[in-house]
Each structure stands twice: as structure tokens, then as C-alpha cells.
Amino acid sequence: MKHEAEAEAMVLPLELVEKILVWLPVKSLIRFRCVSKQWLSLISDSRFAILHYDTADAAPTNKNTRLLYLSSEVPEARCVDLEASIHGDYALQLPLSCRHFCLSILGSCRGFILLRIHVHGAPLLLWNPVTGSHRSVPYPVADPDVPCWGGLGYDESCDDYLVVVGWGGIGHKWKPQWEYFSVRTNFWKEIECGHLPPHLVTVDCALFCNGVLYWLAVKDMEVNFVIVAFDLAGKHLSMVSFPTSGGSRRLLKLFAGCLGISYLNFTEDQKTEIWVMKELSWTRLNVVLPYAHVIHPLCFTKGELVGTKNNELVKVSDKGVSVKSLRISCRDRDNDSKMVMFTESLLSLPDEFGGTGEEQRK
Amino acid sequence: MDKWPSSNRYSLKAALMINYNPVIPSLCLPFLDLLIEIMSIKEKWLSAWCIKPVGGALVRQEPEYILLALMGSPLKKIMLCSSEKEIFNVEEQVMVQHSVIINNMIEDGSYNHEESKIPLDCVDSKTLKKVIDYCTHHTHHQNDNQEDLEAWDAQFLNVDSNGLYDLLMAANYLEIRNLLDLIYGTIKNMIKGKKIDEIRRIFNIKDHGFTSEEEEQNRKEYPHFY
Numbered sequence: 169m170k171h172e173a174e175a176e177a178m179v180l181p182l183e184l185v186e187k188i189l190v191w192l193p194v195k196s197l198i199r200f201r202c203v204s205k206q207w208l209s210l211i212s213d214s215r216f217a218i219l220h221y222d223t224a225d226a227a228p229t230n231k232n233t234r235l236l237y238l239s240s241e242v243p244e245a246r247c248v249d250l251e252a253s254i255h256g257d258y259a260l261q262l263p264l265s266c267r268h269f270c271l272s273i274l275g276s277c278r279g280f281i282l283l284r285i286h287v288h289g290a291p292l293l294l295w296n297p298v299t300g301s302h303r304s305v306p307y308p309v310a311d312p313d314v315p316c317w318g319g320l321g322y323d324e325s326c327d328d329y330l331v332v333v334g335w336g337g338i339g340h341k342w343k344p345q346w347e348y349f350s351v352r353t354n355f356w357k358e359i360e361c362g363h364l365p366p367h368l369v370t371v372d373c374a375l376f377c378n379g380v381l382y383w384l385a386v387k388d389m390e391v392n393f394v395i396v397a398f399d400l401a402g403k404h405l406s407m408v409s410f411p412t413s414g415g416s417r418r419l420l421k422l423f424a425g426c427l428g429i430s431y432l433n434f435t436e437d438q439k440t441e442i443w444v445m446k447e448l449s450w451t452r453l454n455v456v457l458p459y460a461h462v463i464h465p466l467c468f469t470k471g472e473l474v475g476t477k478n479n480e481l482v483k484v485s486d487k488g489v490s491v492k493s494l495r496i497s498c499r500d501r502d503n504d505s506k507m508v509m510f511t512e513s514l515l516s517l518p519d520e521f522g523g524t525g526e527e528q529r530k
Numbered sequence: 531m532d533k534w535p536s537s538n539r540y541s542l543k544a545a546l547m548i549n550y551n552p553v554i555p556s557l558c559l560p561f562l563d564l565l566i567e568i569m570s571i572k573e574k575w576l577s578a579w580c581i582k583p584v585g586g587a588l589v590r591q592e593p594e595y596i597l598l599a600l601m602g603s604p605l606k607k608i609m610l611c612s613s614e615k616e617i618f619n620v621e622e623q624v625m626v627q628h629s630v631i632i633n634n635m636i637e638d639g640s641y642n643h644e645e646s647k648i649p650l651d652c653v654d655s656k657t658l659k660k661v662i663d664y665c666t667h668h669t670h671h672q673n674d675n676q677e678d679l680e681a682w683d684a685q686f687l688n689v690d691s692n693g694l695y696d697l698l699m700a701a702n703y704l705e706i707r708n709l710l711d712l713i714y715g716t717i718k719n720m721i722k723g724k725k726i727d728e729i730r731r732i733f734n735i736k737d738h739g740f741t742s743e744e745e746e747q748n749r750k751e752y753p754h755f756y
Contacts, residue, residue, distance in 0.1 A: 178695050178734050184702060185733070187710075191718045199755050200721075202748040203729050205739030 186210060190223045194232060194279075194298045194512040217514035221278065230511055235466065235474075235481075236260070236273075236281065236297060237496055237507035243267045245297060246496075247512075250469045254481050260297040266290075272505035274318030274333075277376045279513025282320040282331060284372075284505075292331060294320070294351070298512050308347050308356050309335050319374025319381040323400040328352040329517060330400055332359070332381055337368035344368070346405065348398075352518050359398070361405050369396060372505040377427045382408075395429075410443065410450050428453075430465040440465065442473075467509055476507075608636070609647035610662070612655040617647060620662050621669075628665040630705035652703055657696040660686075664709055687716050691732065725755050 189197060189211065197220070201208045210216055224232045235248040244267075248257045262271075270286040283293040284307075291304040309316050316335035323330055329351040337344040344367060346359035367385045370393075374381040381398040387407070395408040412431055427445045442453040442465065463482065465475040473484045480495050496507070606622040625632045635641045635648065650658060664686060671679065687694065694713065701709040721729055726748075730738065740748065749756050 178692065180695065180698070180733055184698065188714050188717050188721075191714060192722065196722055199726070199752055200729065202726050202740075202752060202755070203733075203738065204735050 182206060182210060186216065186219075190216075190220050194220075194514055197514060198298060211514070214516060217516065221511075221513045221515055224511070224513075229469075232512040233467075234510060234512055235507060236276075236510050238271055238273065240506075247297070248481065250467065250474050254474060254483055261300065263293060263295055263300070263302045265302075266293055273373055273508045274505070275320035275331075275374045275376065275381070276508045276510035277320045277322050277329065279511055279515050280320060280329065280517070281508065281510060282318060284318065292318070292333075294329070294331070294517060296513070296515065297510075299514060299516070301516060303351075303517055305331055305349055305351075306356075308333055308349075317369045317372050317374070317383060319376065319383065319398070321374075321376045321379070321381045321398075321400045324379060325401045326352070327518065332374065332398055334359075334369060334383075337366065337385075346398075348403065357403075359403065359405055364396070364405060364407055367394065367396060367407070373508060374398075375427070378425055382427060408445075410445075412441075412443075608632070608641065610658060611647045611649045612653055612658045613651050614655045616655040616658075618655075618658060618662055620666070624662075624665045624669040627669055628704075628706045628708070630707070632704065650700075650703070653700045654696065657693075657700045660689075660693075660697060661700050661704065661706070661709070665706065668708065683712055687712065726752070727756055 185207070189200070189207075192200070197211050201211050221232075224230050229251065231251060233251070235250055236245055237248075239246050242259075243262060245260045245262055246257045247260055248254060261267075266283065266285045269290070272284045272286070274282040274284050274292070276282065279296055279298070281295045281297060283295055285291070285293065289307075291306050293302055293304060295302040314335050316333055318334070319332045321330050321332065322328075331349040331351070332346065333349075334344060334346040344361055344364075346361050347356045348359055349356045365387055367387045369383045369385040371384050374383050376382075379400050381400065383396045385394050385396045385407075386392070387394045392409075395410070397406050397408050398404070399406070410429060429443045429445075429450075431441045431443060440463065443450045444453055463475040463477045463484065465473055467474055469483075475482060475484065476496065607619045608622045608625060610618045610620060610625070612618070622636065626636055627633075632648065640646075641648065653661070667682060667686075668679070671682070687697075689697070694716070697709070698713045698717075701713060721732060724732070729735075738745070
């Protein structure tokens with residue numbers, strides 16, 4: 169009798185189950201929707217998705233961060249958990265509508281990826297790779313051959329996702345043009361950029377960091393690189409410069425959510441330097457990278473730098489030894505439009521009803 | 531003090547338990563003066579923890595309480611009462627540091643040190659003892675290095691799932707943040723890679739609520755996780 173009473177009493181109340189589930193990785197949670205109807209409604213609740221995302225983001229390192237790349241061998245996206253190990257990856261199904269086309273990644277934010285489909289008239293796609301849900305965004309640039317760049321960001325002040333697209337610039341017929349699309353209001357608006365000197369953005373994909381989108385650009389036909397920044401709350405473009413010039417660069421998002429730049433100078437010693445922006449000023453990190461001319465840094469995990477070297481993912485430890493690892497078969501272009509660092513989440517877009525062909529639980 | 535004859539210890543106990551005021555049996559007074567001289571006990575310490583006689587009877591105290599009071603600063607104790615009506619004396623400092631509920635009770639003055647016991651009707655004695663154990667260890671060893679604390683925690687949570695469930699409910703009721711986080715972390719690691727059927731067993735979910743079609747579809751979608 170006592171055992172029966174105990175067994176009945178021993179069911180954990182849902183509020184405590186939630187407190188445990190909030191710490192699990194997204195992959196586990198997707199599966200645990202099958203445990204019971206209660207768990208299904210708990211995990212599918214948008215309130216839980218927000219709680220889960222915020223909890224992971226509040227930790228010193230976000231355990232749900234992954235490297236996602238578009239595979240060139242099979243029409244799928246692959247994901248690497250860099251924190252766990254850089255030796256294995258897993259597949260994520262691309263949305264059915266774009267699976268067999270040439271794609272590039274224009275940005276990522278809070279678990280969503282902005283995809284560009286290289287087909288005339290195709291829309292942009294906002295895609296959550298783990299839940300599979302996606303939404304089309306009509307593309308403002310009529311001619312698909314016009315090189316353009318983009319970014320995806322989240323405006324905390326109004327709980328809205330903004331898609332930013334720009335095209336033109338130095339060397340093209342057009343002055344640079346910028347527009348942003350608000351997911352909530354569902355239309356495009358022009359961004360004022362006349363106050364900026366003529367510039368040309370050199371990367372496809374923006375980096376979203378602390379409410380601002382960043383792109384690398386060239387200014388005034390100079391060799392000097394600048395960073396173009398778009399503040400999402402104020403809808404305002406600006407330029408950020410940094411101390412060094414020349415060389416080859418890449419934007420990074422580093423620990424504590426700071427914006428970083430990896431700078432490879434082409435001088436004799438071929439060192440890669442990493443600079444971090446803290447409180448509006450640049451400081452150089454004390455990192456030594458060997459084989460500098462072939463490693464493109466991606467991010468730091470557990471104090472070690474992870475980067476790509478000739479289509480392979482490598483880790484560089486303090487001792488400067490590079491540990492070879494996973495082969496990434498995607499075209500490793502310098503502007504990284506085939507791979508992106510993103511954070512897995514269960515979040516859904518505001519007012520999302522689900523696009524055509526969306527499978528509910530994939 | 532162990533070497534003192536028991537009669538002396540008894541007198542000492544009696545003497546120390548009487549509030550030091552002018553109205554003291556003359557028998558005790560010289561003894562008390564001597565004690566103060568020998569042990570250099572400050573007068574305020576004595577009055578801080580000396581219990582006034584309650585209703586003519588002196589409240590019982592454990593011997594180690596007296597010893598501690600003589601050796602160091604006064605340690606106020608509080609009484610916790612389990613669901614099985616067993617009373618546990620715990621240092622106030624320890625419980626206040628860890629349990630938000632108890633801290634609030636003491637702060638808002640609803641707890642009367644001389645009379646109250648805090649009734650914890652949903653925590654049984656075995657679990658309450660464990661919880662007190664956790665809080666006491668973490669207060670007394672808070673300056674230990676991280677690895678030692680983690681090892682102790684791991685050993686502490688080496689219980690069966692019933693025990694873990696009881697600890698979780700108790701920690702939740704008493705709002706002991708660090709114990710809760712510890713248990714959440716343990717359970718999270720326990721379930722991370724497990725199959726659906728195992729999760730149902732661990733969480734004692736007898737009725738999953740899906741229709742047979744839904745359940746079949748689930749099994750088709752995630753065949754490796756059943």
C-alpha cells in the first residue's frame with residue numbers, strides 16, 4: 169500500500185520538469201516531445217523556447233552554439249558541436265523548397281539562418297534548422313546576378329527579427345543601397361546611407377553581436393578595411409575603423425559576446441592576430457597561431473582556437489600544435505557564405521504560420 | 531573539558547544557562563566569576579546565548595553547544611521539525627545562508643528562538659537530515675577548492691531515484707538554490723542520451739497521453755530512441 173502511494177506521489181510536477189529540461193540541448197528536446205503529451209505541449213510552448221534560449225545564452229559559453237555548413241557533396245546542411253568535439257558532425261535537412269539549388273548563407277541569429285537561393289525570382293529563406301520551420305522573405309533585388317550582402321538580426325526593443333540586404337557600391341553602377349525587412353510588419357524599408365563615404369561590402373554574411381549587425385567593407389577605393397555597422401534598435405548605419413590596415417580579415421564573435429577580428433598580415437612573419445572590441449576600443453589578444461597563412465579562425469572553444477585549414481576543421485591549442493580533424497566538404501571561400509556559427513534554439517518567428525511544405529516535426 | 535569531573539560540568543552547564551543578572555543563586559556566582567577569569571569569556575557572549583528560564587524550567591541544550599560557545603562566537607540554533615515530528619537542531623547561520631524560505635522566516639521575525647520550531651511537513655526525517663548535512667558542509671567548507679566540493683557533492687548525490695526525488699522536492703520547498711542546481715544538473719545528465727521508454731520509467735510516467743496512432747507515428751519518426 170505504501171509503495172503504491174509512493175509511486176503515485178513520485179511523479180515530478182511539471183514546473184520542476186521544466187527546470188530540468190531547460191538545460192538540455194535542443195536535439196534531446198526535439199526527441200523528448202515524444203515522452204508524453206504533457207512534455208510535448210511544454211516543449212512546444214513558445215514561452216519554454218524563450219526560457220531555454222535565454223538560459224543557454226546567460227551561461228559563460230552558450231552550449232548550444234554550433235558550426236553549420238552547407239555540404240557540397242549532398243544537398244544537406246551539416247552541424248558540428250565544437251564544444252563537444254570537432255570530430256563528428258550530424259546532418260540537418262534543408263527545407264524541401266530549396267534543397268537542390270545553389271545556396272548561400274547571409275546570416276544567423278537566435279537559431280535562425282538566412283538563406284539566399286541563387287535562382288531568379290527566388291525569395292530569401294528564414295530557416296530554423298533544428299525545428300525545420302521556415303519562412304520566405306521576398307527578395308528586394310530584382311537581378312540575381314547583382315552581388316549583394318545581407319544579415320539577420322534581432323531587435324530586442326520590439327521583439328522583431330530584421331533582415332538586412334545591401335547591394336551596389338564602389339565599382340558598380342549603383343551607389344550602395346541598403347534595405348531592411350521587418351518580420352513583424354512584413355515589409356521592406358530603405359536605410360539611409362548617404363552620410364557614409366562610398367564603400368563596398370566585401371562579405372556576403374553579417375555578424376550579429378549585441379544588437380548590431382557588422383560587415384567588413386572597403387572604403388573609398390582604399391586598401392583600408394572598415395566595418396559597417398547597423399544598429400537594429402536605431403535603424404542606423406555607421407562605420408567603425410580599426411587600428412591596423414592591409415592583410416586579410418575575418419569577423420569573429422568571441423567569448424562574452426565581443427566582436428573580434430582576425431587579421432592576417434602579409435608581412436614576413438605571417439602572423440595572425442586577433443583583435444577584440446571591448447567598450448568601443450580595440451585590444452589585441454595574446455594568441456599565437458602557427459601555420460598562420462592557411463588557418464582561417466572561426467571561434468574559441470575551451471580556450472583553444474578552432475579554424476578551417478584547407479577544408480578541414482582544426483584546433484589550435486596553447487602549445488601551438490594543430491590537431492587535425494573533421495573534413496568539411498564545402499567550398500571554403502574567404503567570405504564564408506557556406507558556413508556560419510549559429511545557436512540551436514526552439515524559437516519560432518513572430519506571427520509565423522508555417523510556410524508551404526513545412527513538416528511540423530522534423 | 532573532558533577531563534573535568536561530571537559534577538563540575540553539570541554545574542558549569544547550569545551556571546551558564548542562567549542569565550547573568552544580579553539575581554543569581556549565590557552558589558553559582560563565584561564559579562561564574564572564576565570561569566570568566568579562566569576562559570576570558572566576554573560578558574556579551576554569555577548573555578547572547580544564555581537562555582532565560584522558560585516557565586520555570588531551564589531549556590535543554592546539547593553539551594557541544596556550550597563547548598562551542600566557550601571556544602568561539604555564539605552559535606544560534608534553530609529547530610526544524612520533520613513530517614515524522616522529529617526535531618533537528620541546526621545552526622541558524624547554516625540554514626539562513628542556504629534556504630530562502632528559512633531566511634525569510636527569520637528575517638521577518640516570525641521565528642521565535644526560544645519557542646518556535648519550523649514545521650516541515652513535506653520533508654521526512656531521512657531527507658531533512660540529508661538536506662541539513664548538505665547545508666552544513668557547504669557552510670563549513672565554503673573555502674575549500676572547487677574539486678573537493680564537487681567530489682563531495684557527487685558522493686552526496688549517490689542515492690537511488692527515490693532519494694533523489696525526495697531531495698529535489700525538499701530543496702524546492704526550502705528554496706535552496708545551489709542544491710537545486712546540483713540536482714537539476716544530475717538529472718539532466720542522467721536523461722540526456724536516454725531512450726523515450728527509459729525517460730518514462732525514470733519520471734514514472736505511466737500514461738503518456740498519446741493516441742495509439744500518434745504513438746506509432748512517434749516510433750516511426752525516431753526508431754532509435756525507443
